[in-house]
Amino acid sequence: MGDYLRPARLEEALEALARPCTVLAGGTDFFPARVGHAIDENILDISNIGALRGISRKGDGWRLGATVTWSELAAADLPPLFDGLKQAAREVGGRQIQNAGTLAGNLCNASPAADGVPPLLALDAEVELASCGGQRRLALSQFITGNRRTALAPGELLVAIHVPGTARETRSAFVKLGARRYLVISIVMAAATLEIADGRVAAARIAVGACSAVAQRLPLLEAALVGAPVDARLADRIEPVQLAPLAPIDDVRASSGYRRDAALVLLRRLLTEVVP
């Protein structure tokens, strides 16, 4: 049996990371990977660290502590910028998973179908990584490097997610497609953040998940949206070529061709939904 450490202070946790260990928070990915096995690895449980809790304003933006759960996020008093992320929070697993699972864990687990990744990409989120040697911030797009792979270095802990504020009116949305209503792994999901000035799109950030090893932003589509009037015709700006960054696979949930088509449909609906 390995060691189990559940420190109250971040410094203790970072010291513990000097040797290899598995980080545990909400447990919603940890335990399912260990069904029927004895657990014998060293565990660092970060659920009792005050510094990792809660959602707070930080300068122009927001800081989401590493142990913020989906339910805490969904219940938090946040501006419309977060509407898409809140929609995603209510589509992760069932309520039990939302009550225990953390956004940061969703990022570190780095599943191609992680529901938190597209909305956080569309929020231009950054992750704050800390180690005994100091701390650094990385754009989320640089943090997740592949299927179940991240840029987390040995000894590093993801301590917070940072979401920058926007100076303009902002709207966001998230849509998810699964083969059943609840407790379902996404076939495709998509998230959008639009900054609006004078009734037109001033900036757009669009991301699609479960259609590539890592959820992808769609820069061509984003560029095509800038300057467009924010109305029902927004979705007309979508062209299949804008989906070039996607590389969907065939699996038990759907075929690659289907995923590509469904991504287009979801993007249209997303842009229809995000319009006031």
Next chain:
Amino acid sequence: MKIGFTLNGSPVEWSGAPLTRLAAALRDGLGLTGTKIGCDAGDCGACTVSLDGRQVCSCLVPMGQVEGRRVETVEGLAARDGTLAALQKSFLAHGAAQCGICTPGMLMAAGDLLARSPQPSRAQVEDALGGVLCRCTGYTKIVDAVIAAAAPPAEIVAGSGEAVGARLARLDGVRKITGADLFGADAIPADALWIRVVRSPHARARFALGDLGPLKARLAAVLTAADIPFNGYGIYPDTKDQPVLADGQVRYKGEAIVALVGDRAAVLAIRDQDVPIVWEPEEPVAGIDAARAADAPLVQADKPHNLLLDGGVRRGDATAAFAGCAAVAEGAFETAFVEHAYIEPEAGWAQRIGDRIEIHATTQTPYMDRDEIASVMRLEPGAVRIVPTACGGGFGGKLDLSVQPLIAVAAWQLGRPVALVYTRPESMAASTKRHPARVTAKFGCDEKGKLVACDVTATFDTGAYASWGPTVANRVPVHATGPYFVPNVRTWGEAFFTNAPPAGAFRGFGVPQAAIAHEAMMDELADKLGIDRLEFRHRNALRAGDKTATGQTLEHSAGLAQCLDALRPHWRKAQEEIATFNATPGPKRRGVGVGCMWYGIGNTSMSNPSRMRVGLAADGTLTLYNGALDIGQGSNTIMTQIAADALGLPVAQFVLVTGDTDLTLDAGKTSASRQTFVSGRAAEAAGRDLRQRILRLANAGADAQLSLEGRTVTVRDGAEVHRLDLAKVGPLFGEGTFDPPTTPLDADGQGIPYATYAFAAQMAVVEVDTELGTVKVLRIVAAHDVGKAINPTLVEGQIEGGIAQGLGLALMEEYLPGRTENLHDYLIPTIGDVPEIECLLIEDREPLGPSGAKGVGEPGLVPTAPAILGAVHHATGVRARRVPLLPHRLREALVDLGKGAKP
């Protein structure tokens, strides 16, 4: 580590490893087994508890995180004096618990919601309970119970002679809603040794075991094929083809090879790679085509052509008759492996008592288990005692042996209690499945729409071992005409071995697969002739007096036409509403479909008797000795309702003894929708028998009224009152037997395969998202001829639960060995996927049945997929040829039809 926390309002201290799951700590250390474990992975929600007032999966919470917190479990819902909470009362009154394995999780999830929203909407209930899977109820009564929790309906009480037909709460319901019911994993002795089974990672391979000495030194025992006295089991005397532990050769992925026996922690700590096995993988035989190929390797050496068996029904001259048909429809349909996905994984424990072995396990069939264990252990059946635990769902999957032979052999060898609880992936990999089928069908009718001929061939993938394959291959040809009068018939069933999980019994024994084909044919013929799809079926419905394809004249109780009559107003209204909806263009198209079925109750052309006993002890205890196992469907309650009215005493005075092979008589298996009809008729006879004995003792007439107070039976016969002192005349027993009259089928499949048939028609309204290929079922109306509803609430529960499984079969369920061995890759319907369901109960009395009753266990499922698929066709023009109709398959078909323009 010591962890202090508040459990159901009281401070407790627990010691153990901090990574212990809260679910395990509650169950093992703290003795609260009301919290159930269905998957240990957060996929099913059975283990839901409240942590600081919020619902969580207790299988995902390490004890290290529980320090100082507040945990509430199902055991904490009722008041200390046992008074039930309003939510529990509502569950009881609505029949929201069937097997009861998901009930604690449902209650805790609902409690979380009700604390915030005391009068929730349906949508709120769905959101709050979306994380708990139920495989029995179809969720309908759970939703109703939660919505009504603020003001639960009063409990219904039935006096003497009032039980049959009454909506009584389940007699075992309080146990299920308080977490007190004990399932296979709930009462394992603390000193029991545990088994971990090492299973094959290959679908087909030869293997050799290396030196097991080092492992044996660390454990109590390491069992291999050589330890099994007779290493073959199977349903029929001539199909004992499945080894308890594989002997040098494996035929499917997940097959058991070695059983590690020891302390629980010790066996869990040994990884598969620590067991010395040298593998020689071989190319597996995958699917029907591979099994039938001329050069196919044999799955079982003594089964030429990989054929398990074949046979059919022949009546009239189908080939000639097609020539004269005004319309002919043809089609081929394919279905997948379907997993039972009962929320309770297989579990149990055994102990040796002298020269007998006693097995406490979850099962659907105690007497078959007894005889099979006796065969495996080379013991007399009398040396085996089966004590069934509560069964957390079966649906046919717990008709085959699972944990029983290994725990029995180990306990016998070691002289200590031995337990085995399957993990979810193990349950899914090892257990039987619904047969994948390829059904080719051709139906023809005359210009008036009367069916003239049919030709159906159903080919099944029966997997590695025979299991219930013969039953499926025999039952389907009889049912393949559908519930219609067809004068010229050729039907054929055949099953082939492959290197896949054994396909066994699953609610409907192949008939649901065949129904997809015959119902599609009915739609196509109706469409060709321009006849309404419902009216076409009505025109052809089997009616009393008609002859079936096997030449059997249906004397009574053939209520399909009445079912369709009952559906008709709903059908017309739905068509009008859909026409209005579809008049506005858009990506969402609606449709309505109808599916019909018939289902023979009990074994096919084989004796399947039930025996029941009612006892009145000298102290006045009135006991129903009931061998008909309640796996959630409600036979504990149904048998008692029937026996009570036959005897003339109230249900409330009965005590139940259930399932134990030492204490009850053989009432057969809970299968083939037979318990209400067969065992119910035996219970009725037993009740009448006891009544006769009492009346004789009192010298009273047949209409006398009985009452029981203490040890006195009072018999009121007109003005005369007799009092019998049971201390003097008792104990008294009544016994009843019933074996439905059938005859063997001849070479052309002619004969009387079943004594009676259930009939049903269901209607489904769907909305298809043509851009995404998704199907949302909006509404189902189900009309079922049940002969007589002994307990309408329980009957509706069976229908609603069957519908949920039928919906899964149609739209989402596909088991792929090695890829979907968990409940997040293998999808079953959640509370948000099952629509509102309206049940219409038709009672066309069956004179052979108790109070006219027939069975309903399987019929609920059979017409659902055809109705949904018919509705999809109505909405889009796509006829599903392969189920499940996953979004990408429907989308592809829409594109092929030109209806789903490329985005």
